[in-house]
Amino acid sequence: MNPVRLRAYLLGRLSDAERHEIESRVFEDDDFDSLLQEAEADLLDDWARGRLVPQDADTVPRRFPPEKLRLAKVMAGHTRSVAPGRDRGVRRWLAAAAALCVISGGAYLHRRPVVEMPPPAPVVKRPADGAVQVFALHAPATRGVSVPVFRLSRETVIVRLTVQVAAGSGRHVVELESAGPPIRLEVTPSGGGLSIDIPASQAPAGNCDLLIFEPGGTLLATYAFRIERE
Amino acid sequence: MTEDGLKSFLALLSDDPERAGELFVHLQGKLIRYFGWNLCSNVEELADEVLDRVARRVAEGEQIGSPVSYVLGVARRVLLESRPRLLTLPLEGDVEAPRNEADPGDFARLDACLEAIPPESRAMLLEYYSAEAGERIRVRQEMADRMGLSGNALRNRCLRLRKSLQDCMERRTRARVKREAAS
Numbered sequence: 001m002n003p004v005r006l007r008a009y010l011l012g013r014l015s016d017a018e019r020h021e022i023e024s025r026v027f028e029d030d031d032f033d034s035l036l037q038e039a040e041a042d043l044l045d046d047w048a049r050g051r052l053v054p055q056d057a058d059t060v061p062r063r064f065p066p067e068k069l070r071l072a073k074v075m076a077g078h079t080r081s082v083a084p085g086r087d088r089g090v091r092r093w094l095a096a097a098a099a100l101c102v103i104s105g106g107a108y109l110h111r112r113p114v115v116e117m118p119p120p121a122p123v124v125k126r127p128a129d130g131a132v133q134v135f136a137l138h139a140p141a142t143r144g145v146s147v148p149v150f151r152l153s154r155e156t157v158i159v160r161l162t163v164q165v166a167a168g169s170g171r172h173v174v175e176l177e178s179a180g181p182p183i184r185l186e187v188t189p190s191g192g193g194l195s196i197d198i199p200a201s202q203a204p205a206g207n208c209d210l211l212i213f214e215p216g217g218t219l220l221a222t223y224a225f226r227i228e229r230e
Numbered sequence: 231m232t233e234d235g236l237k238s239f240l241a242l243l244s245d246d247p248e249r250a251g252e253l254f255v256h257l258q259g260k261l262i263r264y265f266g267w268n269l270c271s272n273v274e275e276l277a278d279e280v281l282d283r284v285a286r287r288v289a290e291g292e293q294i295g296s297p298v299s300y301v302l303g304v305a306r307r308v309l310l311e312s313r314p315r316l317l318t319l320p321l322e323g324d325v326e327a328p329r330n331e332a333d334p335g336d337f338a339r340l341d342a343c344l345e346a347i348p349p350e351s352r353a354m355l356l357e358y359y360s361a362e363a364g365e366r367i368r369v370r371q372e373m374a375d376r377m378g379l380s381g382n383a384l385r386n387r388c389l390r391l392r393k394s395l396q397d398c399m400e401r402r403t404r405a406r407v408k409r410e411a412a413s
Contacts, residue, residue: 009267010267012269020306023264023267023302024299024302026260026263026264027257027260027264027298027299027301027302028298028299030256031382033260033263034382034385034386034389035385036263037263037389038385038388038389041359041389041392042363042366045359046363051363063269065266065271067396067399067400068396070399071392071395071396071399074340075356075359211313219310219313
């Protein structure tokens with residue numbers, strides 16, 4: 001499996017089905033397990049050395065615990081001063097590390113924050129039908145099934161995600177996960193369905209997971225899909 | 231986990247008790263990584279929950295063909311059950327930005343942790359992780375050839391060393407926090 005795919009897994013960019021495939025291999029194949037652990041170390045080292053694109057650099061601290069981030073930062077300081085095959089000594093390593101930022105432990109959330117997204121800005125003029133693009137999710141994602149791909153038109157102003165839920169159910173919590181910050185909304189079903197509107201400019205591109213939670217907090221369903229922009 | 235449950239589970243993993251114990255710990259490590267990569271914070275607790283459930287089912291007489299696949303299936307269930315707790319996190323505003331100031335005490339602790347690693351292993355660890363992204367494969371293969379190891383063997387050694395360094399730092403950090411709280 002290529003390193004790009006492993007890195008995508010670590011950054012949370014794969015669909016449920018793709019994640020499950022990798023996780024199955026981790027449990028069944030010890031060599032693959034250590035390959036993924038090494039991919040994690042390399043990702044953290046690249047992050048610590050400032051070698052990631054901004055989107056990835058923002059994602060890393062949200063997905064890894066402070067102790068791993070701190071170690072990567074300190075090792076980056078040391079390995080910058082060490083040529084391959086030579087150990088220049090701990091003291092010099094410490095002097096190099098002293099110039100670095102050290103992330104202190106204890107007070108950070110290392111899980112992704114859930115950003116309460118403000119309601120979409122009110123539309124002053126009623127948009128033409130073509131400006132609202134509906135992505136209807138019919139079936140929860142299951143392992144091994146290819147996920148639906150939606151092509152987001154340039155003319156779209158509002159993206160409307162819709163799923164069907166049981167009639168008479170109360171307010172649901174809907175969480176949209178993607179490469180960007182998670183989005184969480186409370187939505188009341190109507191007409192046998194839930195729909196959420198997202199301004200097209202804020203709609204994530206790439207692999208997405210829509211999680212639907214019942215009013216009591218129980219996970220009801222997960223819908224995996226992909227958005228591609230024109 | 232009951233004693234009977236644990237014994238039955240270990241017997242399922244291997245006829246050799248010592249080997250079964252190794253496999254149990256090995257499986258526990260995979261579970262911890264699985265939950266970590268799925269953004270759970272209480273990874274050890276969840277891993278134990280999975281193993282408890284599996285041991286209970288084995289003790290109840292459930293027939294399990296592949297222990298590893300079964301454990302993963304239970305882990306997925308436990309992960310799903312744990313997810314709604316994400317919504318109860320008291321998140322207030324953005325994640326606090328990391329403080330950038332260096333703590334001299336941290337460097338002393340790192341010094342001590344590195345000193346605890348044998349010099350040859352320390353050099354190996356630092357060389358392994360010093361390679362830049364475009365050269366990693368070549369540098370690491372050269373190291374493995376030079377040391378007469380397979381790529382996998384070298385990788386595993388370095389991963390273990392890195393983990394031990396991280397654990398050492400965390401132990402010393404916790405000890406410092408405890409001392410400061412007591413004073």
